[in-house]
Amino acid sequence: MPLFEIETDNHIIISWANDADEASSVVADAYPQESVKRLTKRPRDTWVISKSALGIQSPVDPCSTARDCLSKAEGDKVHAIRLYMHETGVDLEQARKVIESNMVMGW
Template sequence: MPLFEIETSAHIMVAWTESREDAEALTQETFPDEEILRIGRRPRDAWVISKRLLGLTGPASPSEMARDCLAKSHGNKIEAIHLYMVGMGVSEDEAQRAIETNMSLGW
């Protein structure tokens, strides 16, 4: 089954579907209020995220604070970033990196 990368106005989703049309339908069902910006078929059966691109150097480990903020915000990334900024006293960029890193590690 092909692997599709779907970008909406607020999310990037990866899904295995039978066709591009099925990927579009899944996205509209999952995020009905979002505009689909791009749908692309991945060349392989794997999704790879570059740690260097995310700004991670050295071994990455989950941050309990970031995961707690994600849980409190029910997965709302913007709210989780704000909670992390307030809780840790860091800049928005640092908080965004911590939250997105933990999301990429499988929160």
């Protein structure tokens, strides 16, 4: 099943779908008030996000550190952000990006 990138005004959704119509229906189901601005069939069945594009640049491994903080915080995002800031010395915005991106990945 192909992987589609579906962009709306407020979201970028990554979803598997059999075709473009089925991919568009994902938006209709999840965000009925939004319309599809761009729909792209990905060339492969994986999705990669550059850590530098998210602003994640650190001498420590942000993923393992973030996952460790999420585990210690038992999934509490705000507490995990505070722990990450304490352990790495990054600012609030940087910590938020790292923690949220790891939450999306299903830490």
